[in-house]
Amino acid sequence: MPDQNPVIQRTAPVERRVDAIQQALDERGMNATDAVEELTELAEEHWIPQNGARVVARAWVDPEFRRRLLANGRAAVAELGLSMPKHHRHLVVLENTPAVQNVICCTQCSCTAFTIIGLPPDWYKDLEYRARVVRESRTVLKEMGLDLAPDVEIRVWDTTADTRYMVLPEQPPETIGWSEEKLAGIVTRDSMIGVARL
Amino acid sequence: MDGMHDLGGRQGFGAVRYRPDARAFHEAWEVRVNSLYAFAVRRGIFNMDEYRHAIERMEPRHYLTASYYERSLTSLATLLVEKGILTREELERRAQGLFPLAAPSAPGRSNVPARERFQPGDRVRVRDDYVPGHVRMPGYIRGKTGVVVSESPAYPFPDAHAHALAAQDEPTYDVRFRSEDLWPQSADAALVHVGVFQSYLERAT
Numbered sequence: 381m382p383d384q385n386p387v388i389q390r391t392a393p394v395e396r397r398v399d400a401i402q403q404a405l406d407e408r409g410m411n412a413t414d415a416v417e418e419l420t421e422l423a424e425e426h427w428i429p430q431n432g433a434r435v436v437a438r439a440w441v442d443p444e445f446r447r448r449l450l451a452n453g454r455a456a457v458a459e460l461g462l463s464m465p466k467h468h469r470h471l472v473v474l475e476n477t478p479a480v481q482n483v484i485c486c487t488q489c490s491c492t493a494f495t496i497i498g499l500p501p502d503w504y505k506d507l508e509y510r511a512r513v514v515r516e517s518r519t520v521l522k523e524m525g526l527d528l529a530p531d532v533e534i535r536v537w538d539t540t541a542d543t544r545y546m547v548l549p550e551q552p553p554e555t556i557g558w559s560e561e562k563l564a565g566i567v568t569r570d571s572m573i574g575v576a577r578l
Numbered sequence: 579m580d581g582m583h584d585l586g587g588r589q590g591f592g593a594v595r596y597r598p599d600a601r602a603f604h605e606a607w608e609v610r611v612n613s614l615y616a617f618a619v620r621r622g623i624f625n626m627d628e629y630r631h632a633i634e635r636m637e638p639r640h641y642l643t644a645s646y647y648e649r650s651l652t653s654l655a656t657l658l659v660e661k662g663i664l665t666r667e668e669l670e671r672r673a674q675g676l677f678p679l680a681a682p683s684a685p686g687r688s689n690v691p692a693r694e695r696f697q698p699g700d701r702v703r704v705r706d707d708y709v710p711g712h713v714r715m716p717g718y719i720r721g722k723t724g725v726v727v728s729e730s731p732a733y734p735f736p737d738a739h740a741h742a743l744a745a746q747d748e749p750t751y752d753v754r755f756r757s758e759d760l761w762p763q764s765a766d767a768a769l770v771h772v773g774v775f776q777s778y779l780e781r782a783t
Contacts, residue, residue: 392675394648395607400672401614401655404664412617419613423602467626469731472752487586487716489630490646499612501600505646508594511585514718515757518766524596534768536757538586540714541750541773542626543730570598 429498429569431462432546436572437563439473440551449473453546457496464495470543471496474535474574481532482547483521483574485513486539493544497572504573514538524575547574579684579710580717582638587718587761608647615654624657627740631712632656635680656680684710686741689748690777696751700726701782704753704774712740715778723782724755727771735775748776 392400405412435457439446449456453471454464464471471493474482486492490505503509513520517534521527528534537545549571555563570576603609618624624632632653633641641649656679658664669677687709696702704719714736730750738745750773757765 390675392670392673392677394645394651396673396675397651397655397669397677398607398610398614400669400677401651401658401664402610403672404668405614405658408663410621412614415617415620416610416613419616420609423609423612467733469733472728472730487718488583488714489633499602501602502604502646503594503596503600506595507585507642508591511588511591512594514768514770515587515589515761515765517757517768520594523593525598534766535771536768537771538716539773540716541730541736541775542733543750543752543773568598575596576598 423499427495427499429567429572430564431457431460431495432493432497432569432572433564433567434460434560435462435496435546436548436567437560439548440563441560446548449548450475453544462496464493464544467542468493468495468544472537472543472545473548474537474545475548476550476574476577478550479531479533480535481521481526481528481574481577482535482537482545483513483517484537484539484545484547485509487511487514488540491539491542491544492573493546496544497546498569500573501569521575526576546572548572549578552578579634579713580708581634582636582641583634584717586716587765603647608645611647611651611654615650618654618658623661623663625734625739627712627734627736628657628742629653630736631683631740632660632680634712635683637678637681640678652678652680683741686711686737686743688738688743688745689735693748693776694779694781695749695776696726696729696779696781698726698728702726702751702753702774702779703782704778705780707778709737711737713737713778714773714775716772718760719753719755719772719774722755722760724753724759724772727752727754730773733775735777737775737777750775751779753779 453473492500732747735745757768
């Protein structure tokens with residue numbers, strides 16, 4: 381009988397693969413575990429859609445801020461204490477109107493203005509959304525619950541460079557006169573991606 | 579490269595699995611992977627273009643069946659091995675099993691020498707380029723004509739930046755295409771805006 385190879389030739393479970401990297405980096409003195417703790421807190425507590433919601437609410441109540449936001453998104457969000465990674469050199473804010481619906485995607489990976497509108501949800505990164513939204517925009521939006529009138533123009537923005545996008549949804553008419561804080565509470569992540577209206 | 583990752587316009591996929599309360603992470607290891615790759619970028623071990631390209635170099639069957647964060651993990655491990663920080667043997671010994679990595683890289687390229695500056699309103703055509711390395715031109719715009727809407731600040735040229743080649747930063751243009759031009763008689767009517775690097779563009783005649 382030939383010798384049996386004692387090595388189990390199977391792919392290691394994904395968690396053990398993550399552990400392997402983290403431990404190997406730690407043993408080289410790179411303090412990966414400390415960095416993971418810090419970056420995890422950023423991902424879970426700081427890179428959240430409530431940031432973008434504050435931006436939208438401010439734009440609704442302050443026409444001068446809205447103008448600055450549309451002219452230079454990166455500088456305008458900094459006024460609210462919000463920052464973007466160095467390599468995101470430009471934030472383009474896309475204004476919805478009754479006649480225009482903007483929707484963002486990344487067909488090649490999952491790029492988003494994640495420090496502003498939050499890390500992207502699972503479906504944004506799935507193959508289905510990436511493959512279909514550029515080509516079957518109206519159909520996909522309808523399947524996702526946004527049934528646009530035929531005369532609404534759809535503009536799809538594929539995030540292929542390091543310029544980042546966010547959608548500025550329309551303010552619902554019944555919320556005119558609300559406080560900025562209350563307005564921020566109705567702005568959803570998906571309205572800033574552009575797959576939902578408010 | 580015309581890789582499996584270049585999904586825009588591919589057909590045969592079903593409905594988006596959409597929930598309004600969908601989360602970014604589902605399991606603790608996913609957050610850890612996200613943090614580990616961000617840590618490596620922050621330490622300057624690799625840049626975002628190298629990171630994206632190592633995902634694109636995954637064997638297509640692995641790419642399609644891996645979850646999003648498994649792709650992220652595979653890219654991280656591949657680059658740590660390629661940069662000489664870890665070895666695959668060490669990773670497999672620690673993980674007690676196989677640790678599939680992405681395939682080796684093909685050569686990158688530097689900026690196209692004859693680049694033109696465009697103005698909003700200019701009609702531009704996406705060059706008919708086929709490159710073996712990293713490229714941020716989605717295949718669905720290759721050879722297509724659109725209109726320049728605006729110019730973004732200059733960025734590192736990804737075709738070089740993903741391969742540690744010297745290159746000049748160059749502007750990207752927001753180019754507006756009509757879905758009917760991209761997929762004649764086979765798309766929902768829409769305007770499709772793509773951020774296109776200057777090297778990928780020529781003036782449309």
